[in-house]
Amino acid sequence: MAEVVPTGDQVHGLDPRALLARATQPLDLAALLRAWAPPSVEELGALFPKLEVIAMIGRGGMGAVYRARQPSLNREVAVKLLPGEVAADDAFAARFAAEARALAALQHPHIVAIYEYGQTSAGHLFFLMEYVDGPDLARLIATRELPPARALAVASRVCEALQFAHERGVIHRDIKPANVLVGRDGAVKVADFGLAQWRSEADVADSRLTTAGTVIGTPDYMAPEQRAGRTLDARADIYSLGVMLYEMLTGELPRGAWEAPSRKVPTDARLDGVVTKAMQTEPENRFQEVSEVRRRVDEIRASRFPRKRIVGIVAAVAVVAGLIGGVALVPREKMRTPVPPTEEEMIEPLRALDLRQESVAGDWQWGAGGLGEILRLERTSTHSAKRLRLPVRPGAGGYELSCRLLLEDNLSDAGIILRTGRTRVGLVLNLQGSSGLGLVDGERWRRNSSSTTERAPVGRGCRLDIAVRPEGDQVSVSVRIDGVTFIRWKGAQSELSLYEAPPLGWAMPDDDSLGLASYSGGIEISDVQVRLLK
Amino acid sequence: MTADAAFQPTRWSLISAVRSGSAPRVQAALETLCATYWYPLYAYIRRRGHGAEEAADLTQAFFVRVLEKDFFARADQQRGRLRTFLLTAVQHFLRDDWQKQQRQKRGGGIVPLSIDEAVAEGLYAHEPADGRDAETIYHRRWALTLLDRSMNALREDYAAQGKGEVFEALKSFLTVEDEEQSAAVVGQKLGLEAGAVRVAIFRLRRRYREKLLEEVAASIDAQTEAEVDEEIAALFRALS
Numbered sequence: 044m045a046e047v048v049p050t051g052d053q054v055h056g057l058d059p060r061a062l063l064a065r066a067t068q069p070l071d072l073a074a075l076l077r078a079w080a081p082p083s084v085e086e087l088g089a090l091f092p093k094l095e096v097i098a099m100i101g102r103g104g105m106g107a108v109y110r111a112r113q114p115s116l117n118r119e120v121a122v123k124l125l126p127g128e129v130a131a132d133d134a135f136a137a138r139f140a141a142e143a144r145a146l147a148a149l150q151h152p153h154i155v156a157i158y159e160y161g162q163t164s165a166g167h168l169f170f171l172m173e174y175v176d177g178p179d180l181a182r183l184i185a186t187r188e189l190p191p192a193r194a195l196a197v198a199s200r201v202c203e204a205l206q207f208a209h210e211r212g213v214i215h216r217d218i219k220p221a222n223v224l225v226g227r228d229g230a231v232k233v234a235d236f237g238l239a240q241w242r243s244e245a246d247v248a249d250s251r252l253t254t255a256g257t258v259i260g261t262p263d264y265m266a267p268e269q270r271a272g273r274t275l276d277a278r279a280d281i282y283s284l285g286v287m288l289y290e291m292l293t294g295e296l297p298r299g300a301w302e303a304p305s306r307k308v309p310t311d312a313r314l315d316g317v318v319t320k321a322m323q324t325e326p327e328n329r330f331q332e333v334s335e336v337r338r339r340v341d342e343i344r345a346s347r348f349p350r351k352r353i354v355g356i357v358a359a360v361a362v363v364a365g366l367i368g369g370v371a372l373v374p375r376e377k378m379r380t381p382v383p384p385t386e387e388e389m390i391e392p393l394r395a396l397d398l399r400q401e402s403v404a405g406d407w408q409w410g411a412g413g414l415g416e417i418l419r420l421e422r423t424s425t426h427s428a429k430r431l432r433l434p435v436r437p438g439a440g441g442y443e444l445s446c447r448l449l450l451e452d453n454l455s456d457a458g459i460i461l462r463t464g465r466t467r468v469g470l471v472l473n474l475q476g477s478s479g480l481g482l483v484d485g486e487r488w489r490r491n492s493s494s495t496t497e498r499a500p501v502g503r504g505c506r507l508d509i510a511v512r513p514e515g516d517q518v519s520v521s522v523r524i525d526g527v528t529f530i531r532w533k534g535a536q537s538e539l540s541l542y543e544a545p546p547l548g549w550a551m552p553d554d555d556s557l558g559l560a561s562y563s564g565g566i567e568i569s570d571v572q573v574r575l576l577k
Numbered sequence: 578m579t580a581d582a583a584f585q586p587t588r589w590s591l592i593s594a595v596r597s598g599s600a601p602r603v604q605a606a607l608e609t610l611c612a613t614y615w616y617p618l619y620a621y622i623r624r625r626g627h628g629a630e631e632a633a634d635l636t637q638a639f640f641v642r643v644l645e646k647d648f649f650a651r652a653d654q655q656r657g658r659l660r661t662f663l664l665t666a667v668q669h670f671l672r673d674d675w676q677k678q679q680r681q682k683r684g685g686g687i688v689p690l691s692i693d694e695a696v697a698e699g700l701y702a703h704e705p706a707d708g709r710d711a712e713t714i715y716h717r718r719w720a721l722t723l724l725d726r727s728m729n730a731l732r733e734d735y736a737a738q739g740k741g742e743v744f745e746a747l748k749s750f751l752t753v754e755d756e757e758q759s760a761a762v763v764g765q766k767l768g769l770e771a772g773a774v775r776v777a778i779f780r781l782r783r784r785y786r787e788k789l790l791e792e793v794a795a796s797i798d799a800q801t802e803a804e805v806d807e808e809i810a811a812l813f814r815a816l817s
Contacts (some may be wrong), residue, residue, distance in 0.1 A: 052703070052705075052721075053587050054721060054724045054725045054728055055725070055728045055732075056748075056749075057748065057749065057751060057752045058752055059720070059724050059816055060813070060816050060817075061752035062728075062751055062752050063720075063724060063789075063809070063812055063813060063816060064813075065751060065752055065782070066727075066751065066782070066785055066789045067786070067809050082772075126776075127775075127776030127779075128775075128776055128779045129774065163769075163772075164773070165768055165770040165772030165773050166770070166773035166775075166776040166777075167772065212737055221582045
């Protein structure tokens, strides 16, 4: 007889109805991974006896990340753990090892290095990786800490990393902000190269088995061919890069008939073209190589802020506006606004800043994006006057200073050291619940006429616009936050303190420069632009 | 026809190959076809009131009939489930033709199957003694056969990888909803950590599901998932 026939009511000793019921239940891998309980720090320590596991620092769609120390090499490492369930079958281990070797070979300053990989005795897949101390891009987007200049700087580095990988035949497959880490030292590092394929492998192995449409992770960044499960090449990464760039610039995902970035936010209109081309449905209509994207981004970066520009046209328009204003109902205040001078100089002081030379006190550092992008001051336990000189020396004319400022929380405070004529004055923001100009007529900011108990927003970035305008022997100082007037003061220059150190401890080595300051740290300052009016 | 179709002999497409294909292939296909269906058919015939010896004879005679050239010509025309087609065919065979078939065919031609009465009766003794009719028994037996075939295929896979022990230790999880506690116990037995056992169970489930769906799809030569779903619903009914 060719085959054994089941006896009685059982199949291999099992209840047939239960067997059929359970076997025909879709295996919801996504739900399974969601329900996955990552090992505790102690449990992971037992799996990796040579590491000192410090903490779990992330839990993603398909795994968990731990911070650990490797005492033998005296370095910090990240352990990325994937549930063993993603391994489709027994042959998986071999393929995993082959791929992991390729990933480990990707050594590049903008790619998170992989030190080791394998399977734990409990069946997890793991990667031992470079530890990057800093947030991911998703967080920076969420907290609006990504001014366009910085977004482009980050994008350029991501391009560099992808170019390097593509040249070595490695496709990332999951480019999205959460996979771009930004170290506190400013380094941009792309993480999780090729990792998505393990996830998709688990899906494919189960393609007819999982419920239709089960997608693990967010498909928002996936190229159409990737979403459709077709063969993909490096151009899928270019699509995802386009989506990510759009999000970095606008803070939103391009959904449906999306609007060009420059129509949503003030940004270089040439970026619209970059985003549009990267996000073409057909791969052949996109940029064919990521180096092209990078070249376009870098061109725009280089030309975005001309050092000097003639604004004669602006002046002419202003004059016309002024004339019309005389007839039409223009707010009085606007009419009083002096006609802008015909020439101005735009300076981006952070780009020329040498931290070692210009730090007067405090541990000022470069944050995400590298040199010249974001200035960070970590929270300190002691309250001391930290300050830094900006390489800008305003002349007798007025000036405008704008920047992005992030105050991490209610304990953070920030200061801008301004200068009017021969007088220096400190603008205090959020110090112990109030803000104002350091000393006015001998009175400290809490009691003087510039003070406010309103607070600059904390926990998210805000835009700070400061205008200092001498008008005869008077001077006006206006501070706007996110376009809304925050402090406005006008008075005789002599009312501003001539004290050496406004406010307490903000003494500077010279009288001419502008500066930044803080007492307790916990701040980030970026995109500083100073327009000197002549 | 794909290369592996020879190993999926429950497919209609294979049946058309029976008529046109090469002799060894036809032989292999038929053998598997017989091996899969003989017992559901035997049980049906028995439940129709035939004695053990008679039922064995009739089952074999029926398969001789199956071998005839025009048999599947009709099958193609009414293209439904093979399971249903065979049932209709055996009903027809029993009702009208069996005397004639017996006289003409018995002892002649290729008999693709020899039924050991003792084995057949041993199996039949397990059939429910309640009032279920022959048709119910047939469908039920077919569903069990399908589940069993999938299980056997899975066991062979594991055995081929030297993991027969793992299969035996874990197969009970194919019917268990909550596996956490017993997983730990099995883990100790196999010398695996609980996490590794969970992964192994997941794989086993996945692979059994694959095998079963393959079997189901092949048995009805399914073109769409909807057809597979429909057949699964039929299997549930057959087992109720």
